Amino acid sequence: MPVKVMFAQLASCWGCHQSLLDLHETLIDVLPQLEIVFWHTVADYKLHDVEKLPDGSVDVGFTEGFCRNEEDLHLLKLTRQKCKLLVSYGTCSTYGSIPSLLNLYSIDEALSRKFKEAESVVDGRIPDKYVPKMLEYVKPNREYVKYDLFLPGCPPEPPLIAEAITSLLRGEMPKLKERTLCDECPRIKSEVIVLKKVKRDFEGIPEPEKCLLEQGYICMGPATREGCGAVCPSAGFPCKGCMGPGPNVMDQGAKMLSALASLVDYESVSPEELVKTVKDVIGTFSRFTLPSSIIPKSVFKKK
Amino acid sequence: MAGDFEPKILGIFCNWCSYAGADMAGTSRMQYPPNVRIVRVLCSGRVDPQFVLKAFELGADGVLVAGCHPGDCHYVKGNYRAERRIALLKEMLKQLGIEPERLMLRWISASEGAELVKTTEEFVNMLKELGPSPLRKTS
Known part of the structure; x- marks a missing residue:
């Protein structure tokens, strides 16, 4: 009997679903074993298709994205209700990811920037009819519903998805x-790292085989969970931390901030210089995990 | 009311200098504001940024990290690390809407009991002017 699955897309970019399609031939083995009951990203399913399913009738549910408005929240709760097993699919769903950096601003600021102040807008107004109400700030989905499995990654790498799906089918x-x-990164690392200079990603050309952090690039490897196969560092680009923090870490950003500060050579890099190079501290260290950090949002000043 | 606001301060002091400095202030019977709750760590380099963030999340109005003077660290480089961490953390706090002045790093040696008294007094007065932390849970 085929396994019933549903894919719910909340606020997200669709990239995770695209990564699912990147399974290519593996899909041929997997698809006949699945019965897709809801996947509104790729086919014309409607919300009432989910609503009329009996509770707990779907075997596995996947959620992609976070809750930005009340409709997302409704779909998330609905998915939990209908599914026996709920999988958080991708970093948005697991930690909040890049769009949640909007937590640094209030929703009013954000709406007015988007609909009134953007350079291309003429006579803008904030839409208020026929649109779901925006939530004040982004919380990780796990604070709304209980999950059974987390598959982080921006997007999750195909081998990780394949492994997860095939073992769920078993x-x-x-x-x-x-x-x-760092444990799965193929780059060559030395025992002790002392950074004489911290570089921004665009400075110079990295050496092909040496650890990127040793070369002075801010690579999030030490504070990031393995599982992606170190695709970015292998291609010469420093890790940005999309797999989220490793086990037992509360705040990925704070951990990496701490690691970087202890790696720099105190005679060559002054604290001011370090701050100047990093520039955007939260955008660099908590890029993917702000809503699940210790302080998950900016404290908005009351006027 | 601004008048009767008493800031809650978490002090994270290094074992070898600042904590001994606080001891010095105590045994010399120097008076200093009771707003600061001191936690002893072995080195200011042990202060994980998570400690500081957690303190603010739980509603601390200020965090005072104190360690040995540069060059005096018992573990050679711990205080230099702390210095860089605190610098980055201040930026992080700024982005989160918390005044960076609420996080203070000071070098206080074992003999500087008087310096500790002065620092806490200054910090408490500054926090009283800033008012309660935006994250403080109102009771």
């Missing part, structure tokens, strides 16, 4: 790897 619970990205 009736086993997939396990996330527990080490940090």
Whole structure:
């Protein structure tokens, strides 16, 4: 009997679903075993298609994206209700990811920037009819509903998805790897790292085989969970931390901030210089995890 | 009311200098504001940014990190690390809408009991002017 699955898209960019399609031939083995009951990203399903399903009738549900408005929240709660097993699919759903950096601003500021102040807008107004109400700020989905499995990654890499889906089909619970990205990164690392200079990503051309952090680039490897196969560092681009923090870490950004500060050579890099190079501290260190950090949002000044 | 606001301060002091400095202030019977709750760590380099963020999240009005003077660290480089961490953390707090002045880093040696008294007094007065932390839970 095929396994019933549903895919719910909340506020997100569709990239995770695209990554699912990147499974290519693996899909041929997997698809016949699945019965898709809802996937409004790729076919014309409506919300009432989910609403009329009996509770707990779907075997596995995948959620992509976070809750930005009340409709997202409704769909998320509905998905939890209808599914026996709920999988958080992608970093948006698991930690909040890049769009949630909007937590640094109030929703009013954001709406007015988008609909009134953007350079291309003439006589803008904020839409208020026929649109769902925006939520004040982004919370990680797990604070709304209970999840059974998290598959982080922006997007999750196809091998990770394939492994998760095939083990779910076998009736086993997939396990996330527990080490940090550096453990699976193929770059050559020395025992002790001392940074004489911290570089921004665009400065110079990185050496092809040496650890990027050792070369002075801010690579989030030490504070990031492994599982993506170190695709970015292998291609010469520093890790940005999309897999989220490793086990037992509360705040990925704080951990990486701490790591970087202890790696710099105190005689060559002054604190002021370090701050100047990093520039956007939250955007650099908590890029993917702001809503699940210790302080998840900016404190908006009351006027 | 601004008048009767008493800031809650978390002090994270290094074992070898600042904590001994606080001891010095105590044994010399120097008076200093009771607003600061001191936690001892082995080195200011042990202060994980998560400690500081957690303190603010729980409603601390200020965090005072104190360690040995540059060059005096028992573990050679711990205080330099702390210095860089605090600098980055202040930026992080700024982005989160918390006044960076609420986080203070000071070098206080074992003999500087008087310096500790002065620092806490200054910090308490500054926080009284700033008012309660925006994250403070109103009771």
